[in-house]
Amino acid sequence: MKAARFDRFGGPEVLEIVDLPDPHPGPGEIRIAVRAAGVNPSDWKKRRGLMDPELPQTLGHEAAGIVDELGEGVEDVAVGNRVFGLSAEGAAQAELAVLSFYAPIPPSLDFPEAAALPAAIETATRALDQLGVASGGTLLINGASGSVGSAAVQLAMARGARVIGTGGPANHEYLRSLGAEPVAYGEGLAERVRALAPGGVDLALDVAGSGVLPELIALAGGAEHVVTVADFAGAREHGVRFSRGDAGRAVHVLGEIGALIEAGRFSLPVARTFPLAGIAEAHRAGEEGRMRGKLVLLVG
Structure with missing residues (x-):
C-alpha cells in the first residue's frame, strides 16, 4: 500500500509517499480502505523531531473509509460499512489503515468531513x-x-x-x-x-x-x-x-457525536483538502496557521 512516511527530521520536503506492507487488524480492531485522513499539528511536530525520536515514522491518527477486514471478535460493523475513527498505530495517512476505535459515519457527512472529526x-x-x-x-x-x-x-x-x-x-x-x-x-x-x-x-x-x-x-x-x-x-x-x-482516551465521543451532528448541534469545517501525494503542501498550509477548520488528505 501507499503511505506517508519520513526517514529524517526536517521541513515538509522530507515527507515521502512510499510502499509499505498491508497492515492487518488485531483483536477488536478493523481495517479500512482509507478515503480521507485528517492532518494535525502533531504531524509537523513529529516531522520536526519534537515528539518521537525513532526513524522512520509514518503519520496519521484519524481516518474515514470503508471497512475491508475485521479483527477477531469484531461484531459491531461489517465489511463494506462506512466508518471513521482513530489509529493507535499512527499510520492512517495511507491507502489502508487499522482503526483501534471507530464508529459509523453520521449519514449527513462525507468522508473528508468524517475524517476531520476524531482527533479534535x-x-x-x-x-x-x-x-x-x-x-x-x-x-x-x-x-x-x-x-x-x-x-x-x-x-x-x-x-x-x-x-x-x-x-x-x-x-x-x-x-x-x-x-x-x-x-x-x-x-x-x-x-x-x-x-x-x-x-x-x-x-x-x-x-x-x-x-x-x-x-x-x-x-x-x-x-x-x-x-x-x-x-x-x-x-x-x-x-x-x-x-x-496516554492517560486514557475519551473514545466514547466517537459513538455520541453523530446524534449531535444530525441534530444540527455540532459541525467541524474542512478548510482544505489535498491528495495524499500533496502531503508536503498540506503541512506547509497547516504551519502557516491561517485557515479555520481541518486539513484533510484525500486517498483512493
Whole structure:
C-alpha cells in the first residue's frame, strides 16, 4: 500500500509517499480502505523531531473509509460499512489503515468531513471530562476558534455550560455562531473576561498554549480548575493538569457525536483538502496557521 512516511527530521520536503506492507487488524480492531485522513499539528511536530525520536515514522491518527477486514471478535460493523475513527498505530495517512476505535459515519457527512472529526472531538471531550464540565457552569476556552477549541465550545454547550471563548477579532462572529461569548486574547484578557463574568469562571481550558495559564488560574479560582492540552511546560510550572491521550482516551465521543451532528448541534469545517501525494503542501498550509477548520488528505 501507499503511505506517508519520513526517514529524517526536517521541513515538509522530507515527507515521502512510499510502499509499505498491508497492515492487518488485531483483536477488536478493523481495517479500512482509507478515503480521507485528517492532518494535525502533531504531524509537523513529529516531522520536526519534537515528539518521537525513532526513524522512520509514518503519520496519521484519524481516518474515514470503508471497512475491508475485521479483527477477531469484531461484531459491531461489517465489511463494506462506512466508518471513521482513530489509529493507535499512527499510520492512517495511507491507502489502508487499522482503526483501534471507530464508529459509523453520521449519514449527513462525507468522508473528508468524517475524517476531520476524531482527533479534535476526542481531545476536546477528554479535557471536558477531566474538568468535569456540566450544566450550569461557566467555561473559559483559550483558543476557541481552532479545530479543538471550536469542538470544545460545541461539546461544552451540549452539556449545558456557558462558554466564553478567546480568539482574534476576525473569529468573533464565528465564535458567536457556535454559541460562545467571544473575547480578544492578549494583554487585558482577565479584565475582558471579568466584564462578562464579574465573579470569574468555574473552569478554564487552554487549547492555544499562549502562556496565559496564570490568568486562567486566577479567573477559575485555582490550578485545579484548569486543564491545558497545549502547554506542557506551563502546566508543570503552574501545577495545571496537562491532558494527554496516554492517560486514557475519551473514545466514547466517537459513538455520541453523530446524534449531535444530525441534530444540527455540532459541525467541524474542512478548510482544505489535498491528495495524499500533496502531503508536503498540506503541512506547509497547516504551519502557516491561517485557515479555520481541518486539513484533510484525500486517498483512493
